[in-house]
Amino acid sequence: MESGSRRVGRPRRLSREAILRSAERILTEEGAEHLSMRRLAKDMSSTPMALYHHVKDKDELLLLLLELRTGRLPPAELPREPRERLLAGARSLHEMLATCPWAVDALTPDGRVSAPARRIVETMIDAAVDCGLNPDRARHAYGVIWNYTLGELLVRFNRERARRQGDSTPWERAMRSLDPVAFPLLAGLGGQLTEIAGAGHYQRGLEAVVDGLLRQGVA
Amino acid sequence: MESGSRRVGRPRRLSREAILRSAERILTEEGAEHLSMRRLAKDMSSTPMALYHHVKDKDELLLLLLELRTGRLPPAELPREPRERLLAGARSLHEMLATCPWAVDALTPDGRVSAPARRIVETMIDAAVDCGLNPDRARHAYGVIWNYTLGELLVRFNRERARRQGDSTPWERAMRSLDPVAFPLLAGLGGQLTEIAGAGHYQRGLEAVVDGLLRQGVA
DNA sequence: ACCTGAACACCGTTCAAGT
DNA sequence: ACCTGAACACCGTTCAAGT
Numbered sequence: 001m002e003s004g005s006r007r008v009g010r011p012r013r014l015s016r017e018a019i020l021r022s023a024e025r026i027l028t029e030e031g032a033e034h035l036s037m038r039r040l041a042k043d044m045s046s047t048p049m050a051l052y053h054h055v056k057d058k059d060e061l062l063l064l065l066l067e068l069r070t071g072r073l074p075p076a077e078l079p080r081e082p083r084e085r086l087l088a089g090a091r092s093l094h095e096m097l098a099t100c101p102w103a104v105d106a107l108t109p110d111g112r113v114s115a116p117a118r119r120i121v122e123t124m125i126d127a128a129v130d131c132g133l134n135p136d137r138a139r140h141a142y143g144v145i146w147n148y149t150l151g152e153l154l155v156r157f158n159r160e161r162a163r164r165q166g167d168s169t170p171w172e173r174a175m176r177s178l179d180p181v182a183f184p185l186l187a188g189l190g191g192q193l194t195e196i197a198g199a200g201h202y203q204r205g206l207e208a209v210v211d212g213l214l215r216q217g218v219a
Numbered sequence: 220m221e222s223g224s225r226r227v228g229r230p231r232r233l234s235r236e237a238i239l240r241s242a243e244r245i246l247t248e249e250g251a252e253h254l255s256m257r258r259l260a261k262d263m264s265s266t267p268m269a270l271y272h273h274v275k276d277k278d279e280l281l282l283l284l285l286e287l288r289t290g291r292l293p294p295a296e297l298p299r300e301p302r303e304r305l306l307a308g309a310r311s312l313h314e315m316l317a318t319c320p321w322a323v324d325a326l327t328p329d330g331r332v333s334a335p336a337r338r339i340v341e342t343m344i345d346a347a348v349d350c351g352l353n354p355d356r357a358r359h360a361y362g363v364i365w366n367y368t369l370g371e372l373l374v375r376f377n378r379e380r381a382r383r384q385g386d387s388t389p390w391e392r393a394m395r396s397l398d399p400v401a402f403p404l405l406a407g408l409g410g411q412l413t414e415i416a417g418a419g420h421y422q423r424g425l426e427a428v429v430d431g432l433l434r435q436g437v438a
Numbered sequence: 439a440c441c442t443g444a445a446c447a448c449c450g451t452t453c454a455a456g457t
Numbered sequence: 458a459c460c461t462g463a464a465c466a467c468c469g470t471t472c473a474a475g476t
Contacts, residue, residue, distance in 0.1 A: 011458090011459080012458080012459065012460095013459080013460075014459085014460085036448085036449065036450080037449085037450060037451085038448080038449070038450085039448095046460080046461090047460070047461055047462075048450080048451085049451080049452085049453095049460075049461070049462085050459075050460050050461075052451080052452095053458085053459060053460075054459095057450080057451080058450065058451095104373075105377065108373050108374050108376075108377035108378075109374065109377065109378065109381075110374070110408065112397070112405065118397070118402060118405060121402075121405050121408075122401075122402045122403075122404055122405045125404035125405060125408070126404055129404070135404060135407060136407075138404065139404065139407055139408045140420070140423070140424070141427075142408070143408075143420070143424070144367065144424035144427060144428065146370070146374075147367050147370030147371040147374060147424065148363065148366050148367045148370055148428070149370065150369075150370035150373060150374065151365070151366035151367055151368065151369035151370030151371075151373070152366040152370075154323075154327050154369060154370070154373065155327050155328065155329070155365075155366060155369065157327075158324060158327035158328065159327075159328065178331075178337070182341075183337060183340075183341045184341075185341055185344040185345055185348070185354060185357065185358065186331065186337060186340050186341045186344060188354060188355075188358055201359070201362070204359070204435075205359070205362070205363035205366065205432075207431075207435065208360075208363060208428070208431035208432040208434075208435045209363065209367070209427070209428050209431050210431070211431045211434065211435070212426075212427035212428050212429070212430045212431025212432070212434070213424075213427040213431070215427075215430065215431070215434075216423075216426065216427045216430070231439080231440060231441095232440080232441075233440085233441085255467085255468065255469080256468085256469060256470085257467080257468070257469085258467095265441080265442090266441070266442055266443075267469080267470085268441075268442070268443085268470080268471085268472095269440075269441050269442075271469095271470075271471095272439085272440060272441075273440095276469080276470080277469065277470095
């Protein structure tokens, strides 16, 4: 809403919205490693310090960007059956965050970074209760699912990053130097990493995790 | 072993070992955020570039530090019963990495960063096979356990970091602004976070994850 | 062979001043 | 009220030179 009093002082050239738009563009077009206050200012033909008039600091900027992205997704349609609802909740949390590799630090606590995320988390715990867990166990179950989800995202993000910057990360090196005689089973993992990281992988693991939690809770 | 030929050129003042010792000290006494090539050089009364004669770059330095730490732990005694062996393997991986919050990036791929870690991973997959999973499923199971473990570590690390630097992270703020009427179950999580992150939490979740995976695999 | 010094190309943020 | 410019206190790394 417009303020009743007339504006005073210098007219604004920047705005929080414009800043977020520019930041979002750098993020998608050039990747998080190129998003800096200085770079962003240059992009907007302004100075670094002008930005600090619209956001508290870089942390706040990233948080706002995260809320912007996760808030844009349409609210998930959740099935009625409680186990399915729990699975669907986890999947949409996973999906929602899969586009924000740069926000891992903000994500870590528990996935409650934006209003839509909060809704999903609440729904998941609720679904767990409907599956027969008491509230404490339901919250614990959510925590385990969150840990699994975050771990999966992290592995995925880092692999993508490695791919982008030409392949030879510590992990790739360790993989190549692995003796397949001493480590026959582990060596198999190496060749499979791509497939393992594929679309169905998270889902299949998630079902195991959820079923394990539900059995533990109702036993 | 000593080289047969006499040393030529300038005598060395630095050595990889001395560098690692200094870095290790900074890491434990001041935290990872204070470990920089410049700081490290200053600590050793040398120059940043002297370090590059002994390690390729900062990434390699961190990797060496990780191997140093994880390699120091005594090899875990693993129980004979396969399910227990799988659990014990995961626990010792978890324990081993719990002291290296600064190495998350190197960890991400799959926990095979050091020789002892490789042994444990191989043992875990082997244990999963002994539980009745085929090698593919066993590897997948390991992947899920790793994701869960890594996620748990990450949440733990970030919470500790938040504690250290005075409490008010994005997550804490989001927690305070949470409406307990709209989110009764989620709000409960807030109050419980410390307990949930306690010692038994990882273990309890791990059992659920493992049992879920085993059931999925042998069904 | 091992080390130094200066330089390059960056960071986030503070502070005092301008309009 | 909003923005600028200069400065502070850092980064990792390259490159040419010294002993």
